[in-house]
Amino acid sequence: MDLIAEFLLRVLGQFQSPSLAFLIGGMLIAAMGSRLTIPDAVYQFAVFMLLMRIGLNGGMTIRESDPADMILPALAAMGIGVGIVLLGLITLARLPKIARADAIATAGLFGAVSASTLGAAMVALEADGIAYEAWVPALYPFMDIPALILAIVLAGMGKAKSDGNTVTPWFIVKDSLRGSALSALLLGLLLGLLTRPERVFETFYDPLFRGLLSVLMLVMGIEAWQRLSELRRVAHWYAVYAFIAPITHGLIAFGVGYLLHQATGFSPGGVVLLALLAASSSDISGPPTLRAGIPEANPSAYIGASTSVGTPIAIGVCIPLFIALAEVVFTLP
Incomplete structure (x- = not known):
């Protein structure tokens, strides 16, 4: 009982995070009917800065570390991403009143x-x-x-396109790499890896x-509340899936990360980040890619x-949940 109480206290303590506060604040002002809007240019700049900072930091660290350390975690990340889609295909796609294409796009x-x-x-x-x-x-x-x-491949299998064209895996690879999110992240990685951007980074x-x-969290909170009306137009199974999926996917990835920790010394923080990558759902590159592909x-x-x-659950529940879980599993101070 003491262990459970300590775990719940740590979960509650994580809700004091400023990021969560801005997300919840955005949802609250949207619920109150506020006309506050963040210009799209500001939002896009915030996303760019976020991904460039992540990419630069990762590239600089990879340059100073052994790339072999990334091989197993990278393979694990690929397997988790594929597994989440397949899991959605055998669960969400089989529920009543759920169109197969909609279910596959959601899982994707x-x-x-x-x-x-x-x-x-x-x-x-x-914090x-x-x-x-890094x-x-x-x-x-x-x-x-x-x-x-x-x-996209699963959605396109066995379905004839009205225009006679099909979407190939190579098309989606190219389209994803050209997207703003991955372009900024990969650019930051390359600059951090091949140049010396420490001064501009710092x-x-x-x-x-x-x-x-x-x-960015404020914008996500406002949009999350606004999207609730769209969700009401479709089957309620999507809301159930979106609530359960981030926690389930994160737990699967946490388990995989724990195995990597045992096998390679993968850090507890790395295990948490892997779990949260799996718990998240794409808010930048995914929607336009799926609109074009499905x-x-x-x-x-x-x-x-x-x-x-999905995003409020990933940020508001999964972040504190998996940090608290790591603190207990790895006996962190």
């Missing part, structure tokens, strides 16, 4: 990765003094791209990171499920 979005959740998780870990390998955020594309590819990207993340799917289903339920 939940198999992909949210940059905002990743950023919030990194801030939470740093708690939980160390992680290259762990670079696992983002290893989970993101395979999940999107598999979702004086520009790193100091602005937390402030811009708070803006045009027959209903965006109200997969985007509504992700934005209105």
